[in-house]
Amino acid sequence: MAGLVKSFNIKARDFNHAGEASISVQSLLKSMNYNPKLIRRIAICGYEGEMNAVMHGGDGFLRIEIDSDKLVLEVSDSGQGIEDIELAMQAGYSTANDDYREMGFGAGMGLPNMKKNADQIIVESEKGQGTQVRMIFFIKEGDMPA
């Protein structure tokens, strides 16, 4: 079955629209009657990825690819990139500035939350070249639309 692909734009530093891409993905999956637990995992991953792109990245997109056996969520931005991916994946590590921390971000939980909630995560980044995070959610029994 050919997968359905939907992409939503993310704009760097645009807190007025931050979160909207993730909400769009959530609405789409709800309208397709996926399992609420699966949707919640995807919502967490989408939001964390989207906020990373808004705060640390450049303009980019959140993309969902819907196949019969898996959902693939991708966050891609054209920003500064991650210098040390292994370090960024560690809980508690953050490069957030004081303004972001004041808003309740910068706990160093973004990528770890994404890793915890996705079945597979692939982070690709190069300094100055942006970041791509691909998260795969395998469809299990009960996850599929009725």
Added chain:
Amino acid sequence: MQVKELVERFGFEVKAGNNGLDRQIKDGYCGDLLSEIMANAPQGCVWLTIQGHQNIVAVAVLREMAAIIITGGQTPDEETLQKANQENIPILLGSHSAYQLAGRLYALGVGNPQPE
């Protein structure tokens, strides 16, 4: 319990999201660290926070919360209220601290498996 029952009982000021006042409250959660809330807040919860900036609305939508209560006398930003109206997420203001309010909500049975 519906959000509006909570509003009546505690005399909260409804700052936004009037269209969401019939949402059902199934649980409660406290916190100001957005990633922690994203990771752990239960569905249908009322969220007690001192954060008043607009990002709290997306978190509430994505976690399918019933309402946000801004505690400690903090005031929400105008953008927050606009977004909350768009998404029908009630934003309530009260004079209580998060600690006091959480205790009273719990005693009422919100998120409490064995209410007194």
